[in-house]
Structures are given as C-alpha cells and as structure tokens.
Amino acid sequence: MGGAALAAALAAAAPAARAQEPAAGPALRVAHYDFAITLPDSGASFRGAATLTVWRPRAADTLALNLVGLAVDSVQVNGRAVGARRTADRLFVPLPPGAGDTLRVRVAYGGTPDDGLIIRQDSAGRWTYFGDNWPNRARHWLPTVDRPDAKATVSWRVSAPAAETVVANGTRTGEADAPPLAPGGAPRRVTRWNEIHPISPYLMVIAAAPLVETPLGETACGYGSSSRCVPQMVYTAPEQANYMPGPFAAADSIVTFFGRLIAPFPFEKLAHLQSSTRFGGMENATEIFYSDQAFRRHAMNTELISHETAHQWFGDAVTERDWPELWLSEGFATYFQELWTRYSRGDSVFRSELARNRERLLADPRVAALPVIDTTESARLMALLDANSYQKGGWVLHMLRRELGDSAFFRGLRIYFHAHEYGNATSDDLERALERASGRSLRVFFDQWLRRPGYPELTVRWTYDAAAHAVHVRVAQGDRFGYFRVPLTVALTDAAGDTQRATIDVAAAAETPATIRVTLPSPPTALVADPDVALLARITVP
Numbered sequence: 001m002g003g004a005a006l007a008a009a010l011a012a013a014a015p016a017a018r019a020q021e022p023a024a025g026p027a028l029r030v031a032h033y034d035f036a037i038t039l040p041d042s043g044a045s046f047r048g049a050a051t052l053t054v055w056r057p058r059a060a061d062t063l064a065l066n067l068v069g070l071a072v073d074s075v076q077v078n079g080r081a082v083g084a085r086r087t088a089d090r091l092f093v094p095l096p097p098g099a100g101d102t103l104r105v106r107v108a109y110g111g112t113p114d115d116g117l118i119i120r121q122d123s124a125g126r127w128t129y130f131g132d133n134w135p136n137r138a139r140h141w142l143p144t145v146d147r148p149d150a151k152a153t154v155s156w157r158v159s160a161p162a163a164e165t166v167v168a169n170g171t172r173t174g175e176a177d178a179p180p181l182a183p184g185g186a187p188r189r190v191t192r193w194n195e196i197h198p199i200s201p202y203l204m205v206i207a208a209a210p211l212v213e214t215p216l217g218e219t220a221c222g223y224g225s226s227s228r229c230v231p232q233m234v235y236t237a238p239e240q241a242n243y244m245p246g247p248f249a250a251a252d253s254i255v256t257f258f259g260r261l262i263a264p265f266p267f268e269k270l271a272h273l274q275s276s277t278r279f280g281g282m283e284n285a286t287e288i289f290y291s292d293q294a295f296r297r298h299a300m301n302t303e304l305i306s307h308e309t310a311h312q313w314f315g316d317a318v319t320e321r322d323w324p325e326l327w328l329s330e331g332f333a334t335y336f337q338e339l340w341t342r343y344s345r346g347d348s349v350f351r352s353e354l355a356r357n358r359e360r361l362l363a364d365p366r367v368a369a370l371p372v373i374d375t376t377e378s379a380r381l382m383a384l385l386d387a388n389s390y391q392k393g394g395w396v397l398h399m400l401r402r403e404l405g406d407s408a409f410f411r412g413l414r415i416y417f418h419a420h421e422y423g424n425a426t427s428d429d430l431e432r433a434l435e436r437a438s439g440r441s442l443r444v445f446f447d448q449w450l451r452r453p454g455y456p457e458l459t460v461r462w463t464y465d466a467a468a469h470a471v472h473v474r475v476a477q478g479d480r481f482g483y484f485r486v487p488l489t490v491a492l493t494d495a496a497g498d499t500q501r502a503t504i505d506v507a508a509a510a511e512t513p514a515t516i517r518v519t520l521p522s523p524p525t526a527l528v529a530d531p532d533v534a535l536l537a538r539i540t541v542p
Helices: 003-016 238-243 246-261 292-296 302-310 327-345 347-362 365-369 388-404 406-420 427-438 443-450
Strands: 029-038 046-056 062-066 071-077 090-094 101-111 117-121 127-131 152-161 165-168 171-178 188-199 206-209 212-219 230-236 270-275 287-291 318-320 423-425 457-465 470-477 486-493 499-506 514-519 526-529 538-540
Touching: 046 062, 062 101, 071 090, 090 101, 152 165, 152 206, 165 188, 206 270, 212 238, 212 246, 230 238, 230 246, 238 292, 246 270, 246 302, 246 327, 270 292, 287 292, 287 302, 302 327, 318 327, 318 406, 327 347, 327 388, 327 427, 347 388, 365 388, 388 406, 388 427, 388 443, 406 423, 406 427, 427 443, 457 486, 457 526, 470 486, 470 499, 486 514, 499 514
Parallel strands: 029 152, 230 270, 270 287, 318 423, 457 538
Antiparallel strands: 029 046, 046 101, 062 090, 071 101, 117 127, 127 206, 152 188, 165 206, 171 188, 212 230, 457 470, 470 514, 486 499, 486 526
C-alpha cells in the first residue's frame, strides 16, 4: 500500500497509539518496518538497514527507538541525514517540523548482537540464525518501538548464503540470486517476506538455517482469512526430515478446531520450525519456533503444537496492551490447548489435565502471593512466565465458561476477538465483551480471580437427618486469602448407588458457613466435592 491509501490507513489506525515509555510518543506511530538484513557467510556479525514508515498526526520533534549494543552507521529522515542521539538502549531521531504527515526514517546499523537474534553453529557445524524476541529483546538486533502495543506491519529482505533457507513473517514475495559478499565467497540469495497484518515487535523474526521444508498442504479449508485455506509446513534440519510430519499431522485439525471455535485463522500461513529459542515453543506470528531438542529427541507433541497455534489468535492477533496482563496470551493458550485435548482425547483426559494444573497452582508460592494481573515485575518480565499467567489464567477461563455456559462464553470470546483483532486489549475489554454476551455483571468475578492473589480454601462437612431423610451439607471458607464468592457442586451417593448433585453458593463473607439440604433415602456412602473439576479451590472433606 502506498500514497494516499497508506496515509488514510495510518490516520485511521493512529488513535490506537498509547503514550507510555519507552515510546515513539502519542504524536507518533510506526506503521511499517522494512528490514534489510545481510547475514554473513559465517560468524555472528550482521548488517542491517531498517526503513520505518512513521505516521505523525500531531507535532513531534523526536522519534525514540529501542536499540541496544549495535553500532549505528547512519540515520536518515525523508532521505536526509540527521544526527541521532544514543543512550544505552535508545536511539533518538530528530524530526523536521510538521504534523499530519508520514515520515520515512532509515537506520543503517550492524554488529554482533548479544541477544534477540540467536546465532550459533549446530551439531554439524552449520551456522544458524533465529530471532527470539520475547518479551522485549527485539531491541538487541532491530531498531523498533519495542512494546507489545506498538504494532506495525513488517517486510523482510534477507541476504544469506544460498545453502540456507530463510523464513520470516507473512508470505514469501520473492527470491533471487545475489553476488557473493567478497570475491570467491559463497553463493548468496536474497529472500523477501511480507506480513500485511500489524504485529508486535516481539513477534517479528527471521530464521536462516539449512532447513528442509515438509509441506502440510492447504489446511483448515473454510477457516482461512487471507484465502480459503491455511497453508502449513514444517521446517527441520535435514537429519530430522524423516521424522515429519509426525505430530504435525494434527496441525490441520488443530487450526480447524480453533477456527470453528473463535474465528478464521488470522494470518497468511503457519510454518512450524525447528529452531534455537529460549522456550519450548515461541508463537511468532505465522511462524512458530520450537526448541531444537524437541525434534532431535522426537519429543514434539500435539499439546505443545496446539498451545502455540492458539497464540496465533490470542497473543498474536489480539495482544495484551501491557505485560502485566500476560494471562490474556498465556492463559488463553493454556486453556485452548486443554479444549483441544478435550476435543481430541475426551472429557476424562481433559479433567485430569485440569486437576494436575490445579494441584500445581495450590502448591505454587507465587500464586499465593501475587495476583494474575501482576504489576510488580516491570523490571523482570521473564518472571511473568509463571503459573499465574499460564495455569491460573487458564483456570479463570474455565470457570468463566462454567459460570456463563458455553453459548454466552464463546459468543463473548468472539466479540472480544473481533473487536481487537490486529490490535491490543485489556482484561477490562474481555470483561465487557463477556458481559455483553451474557447480560451479566462480571466485576466481582474478575476482581477476585485476577486482581488479588490466592484462591478459596473450603472445608465441606455433612450430617444426616434420618427423620427427614436429608443430608445437610455445610461449607466453611478459610480467610487466608480473604473470602471468595463461588459455586461449589457436591455429588452424594447413597447405599443403592444412586448419586445426586447439588450446588452451594459460597458467599464472599465470614459469616455462618454456606449450607444446603439434599433429600437422600439413606446416609451417603460418599460425598465428592467438585466432581467435574470446575472450581479452583483447596477443598477439604474431613
């Protein structure tokens, strides 16, 4: 897109910008990054040129970019050289006077990154290059506004040895031979990729390595957004190609399942790569990076694939506005992985997975000490990768689904997704969408589960009234984390083997324990609290 159409699109998108440090500022928004990356024949030093399309709705005289460690050779604004100022992690670009205009900022830079772009030799001595940006590590190799709410489209031109396969965000738009870097040097190729949907800088990555492609074909037909189907493929080292498709045979069904549940797949393609990454899997938009060892040990599984694939909707297309609300990414991916487990393996496996996650939560000191929306870790973002963001976030969604019922719950998630697709969202946005779908206020639910630590601790006791043929069930709530308002289901089995269920509304107060009366012809032989694994609580039945 260019010219008047680009300016109109940028003007329409400009209100989404947010004034928060480090930032381009409320009067500036980077709408597109065009990265030209030249990788060496061998070694860890690369050259880069980033051309930024910047929309300036109001007067602003400086563009602040994040860049750490690398040398800046030159900076230009609209083709003219300018003197940019550096700090340890920022590049301040002076801008000419003006407002309501579009600027082109070009930064030529290079060096050896100490993070962000992982450069190493594999076990066969081959050089490999993989972007690994989460949460704010793009700044170690890309000059960007490195925040989750600073979304932009991105294009790539990567010059690499011809023996390497280059994969990047979006669609491959071209490939051509290029001259060697030096006389007698290795043959080279320039590969172009383009992502037309705005994504956060932490999702902007390339891979360059001796990768072999295993096509998975046109998948999830009827559930693609850019075309009728979703092209999927797997890229592996040559030695692991015979392992494919392996668990990726389920990739078609996974994308189809999520497409039916929420919305068509939001991007142009989905590639799965054997890579170098800090994580077991990293949900880069349109190209998921998985750990190298998962392929080498044949340890890939559909649970990991479904988790990372769910992120393409929640995390990539709809991204939390700021890191304390990471549960809007990781909690969603955790629960949608569990929904995939239920769909593919049945209810009993689903409930077992929920029960395991609950036990982990009940034993985790961070869950006891910190809320899901955790504003205490602004300097240690990796600490947010905890059971609060993952398992408790998933449990919040599970309890919401039980509270609202499937129809209102999934209708609310669709409202939320479509309202914020290719943008950013907050927990309040999710709350409003679910309230709209259900016609109910959810403020108490969101406050007690997301904005305070811990969980309810319930003790269930019963007595039998032989004259009335009735069981009286009493639920007392401990006060270690304060009081929660929750529904607790109990299942009572009599001597004949018949089971009755009853749900007790446990009030958020320290008064008399909640009670319920259940008619039963004989004393219960068993009482099971929360038989469907529907409540995050520590439940004791003496």
